[in-house]
Amino acid sequence: MTEHLDTRLLHIGSAPFDPETGTAPVSLPSIRTSTVRFESLDALDKAMARRLAGERAITYGRSGMDTHRALEDVFMQLEGGSYCVLAPSGMAAITIAFLGLVRSGDHVLVADCVYGPVRNLDRALLRGLGIEVSYFSAGRDDVAALIRPNTRLIYVESPGSLLLEMLDMPALAAIAQERGILLATDNTWGSGYIYRPLALGADVSIVAGTKYVAGHSDVMLGAVIVKDPAVAARIHSAQYAMGNSLSADDAWLALRGVRTMAVRMPQHARNALEVCKFLDSRPEVSRIFHPAWAKDPGYALWQRDCTGSNGMLSVALRCSRQEARSFVNALTLFGIGFSWGGFESLVQLVDQSALTSHSYWGSQEHALVRLHIGLESTDDLIKDLGQALDRIGATG
Numbered sequence: 001m002t003e004h005l006d007t008r009l010l011h012i013g014s015a016p017f018d019p020e021t022g023t024a025p026v027s028l029p030s031i032r033t034s035t036v037r038f039e040s041l042d043a044l045d046k047a048m049a050r051r052l053a054g055e056r057a058i059t060y061g062r063s064g065m066d067t068h069r070a071l072e073d074v075f076m077q078l079e080g081g082s083y084c085v086l087a088p089s090g091m092a093a094i095t096i097a098f099l100g101l102v103r104s105g106d107h108v109l110v111a112d113c114v115y116g117p118v119r120n121l122d123r124a125l126l127r128g129l130g131i132e133v134s135y136f137s138a139g140r141d142d143v144a145a146l147i148r149p150n151t152r153l154i155y156v157e158s159p160g161s162l163l164l165e166m167l168d169m170p171a172l173a174a175i176a177q178e179r180g181i182l183l184a185t186d187n188t189w190g191s192g193y194i195y196r197p198l199a200l201g202a203d204v205s206i207v208a209g210t211k212y213v214a215g216h217s218d219v220m221l222g223a224v225i226v227k228d229p230a231v232a233a234r235i236h237s238a239q240y241a242m243g244n245s246l247s248a249d250d251a252w253l254a255l256r257g258v259r260t261m262a263v264r265m266p267q268h269a270r271n272a273l274e275v276c277k278f279l280d281s282r283p284e285v286s287r288i289f290h291p292a293w294a295k296d297p298g299y300a301l302w303q304r305d306c307t308g309s310n311g312m313l314s315v316a317l318r319c320s321r322q323e324a325r326s327f328v329n330a331l332t333l334f335g336i337g338f339s340w341g342g343f344e345s346l347v348q349l350v351d352q353s354a355l356t357s358h359s360y361w362g363s364q365e366h367a368l369v370r371l372h373i374g375l376e377s378t379d380d381l382i383k384d385l386g387q388a389l390d391r392i393g394a395t396g
Contacts, residue, residue, distance in 0.1 A: 090208025173201025
């Protein structure tokens with residue numbers, strides 16, 4: 001019998017029974033260690049041989065213990081992958097992927113809607129290593145025409161950062177496969193639960209587990225998930241060489257958080273759509289960016305490729321920058337912060353300079369506010385948004 005993903009997520013990491021007492025806690029404890037002891041040299045030899053073969057063998061604290069293995073299993077179940085490495089942040093996972101997949105002299109095509117710090121990775125590290133990055137619009141450019149003889153990787157994010165632009169992942173995968181190029185994507189938005197890019201043709205999926213996997217705004221966590229053994233070996237080699245390590249306590253917190261993912265994400269999605277309906281009725285709102293909103297240009301792709309949504313949306317306001325600041329400051333239930341995916345509602349006033357590189361934004365002059373709709377009562381959230389919008393006083 002094949003169990004539903006919701007069931008598997010609840011039971012991954014269940015603690016085994018003690019053979020003497022026949023009892024067990026519900027969940028694995030946080031197993032902290034730096035040193036791993038071996039019963040014999042034969043046991044050590046077997047573990048090292050497994051590790052050299054690319055298996056997830058336990059040999060040293062940096063590679064993790066049972067708590068880490070359970071969390072790796074969670075990500076593989078979510079994403080439909082066969083190999084996973086954990087990282088201490090989403091950005092660390094992105095860096096592992098880049099350094100594992102490209103080298104000096106290679107060229108990378110990056111969608112212009114990606115998470116902003118990727119551009120900093122390009123400026124601060126990749127250029128110095130002789131890796132050339134160029135940016136493209138997935139919705140406007142002929143991607144195949146941009147591929148060079150030394151292009152080794154196409155890196156995207158769908159939906160895109162800030163504006164939630166849906167990309168046609170199967171179409172991008174077809175182009176990449178035809179040219180023998182790897183396709184990697186940031187899947188933090190979907191987190192494997194509502195969007196599975198590996199099933200749509202991507203080779204590598206990267207998730208900031210900081211967000212919806214952990215779900216409680218108390219963990220920094222990243223993961224890189226792949227299907228192909230050859231790609232897995234390259235990712236493993238980069239992660240091992242970089243020395244990244246995740247705290248056992250953070251792994252345990254993420255395991256705790258993922259138990260309620262099947263309940264949290266649909267509720268975030270329902271709340272977000274209620275907020276979209278309200279915002280759509282307000283004259284101060286110029287446009288709503290949310291792929292599950294029927295008026296969003298990416299709605300058809302969302303319907304085709306996704307099984308659900310979440311609480312992320314952005315809204316363009318017909319107002320000045322100063323009025324937008326007043327709107328944000330007037331909110332009482334939305335914390336001002338850069339993250340999302342936790343239980344709480346958040347707001348971010350997006351800097352216009354961060355939007356200039358997003359072709360999806362176009363030449364709009366409106367202020368952009370990003371909202372994460374949490375698990376609070378939507379009646380309360382809508383009242384809060386309403387009183388803050390009243391401060392603007394704009395009618396178009």
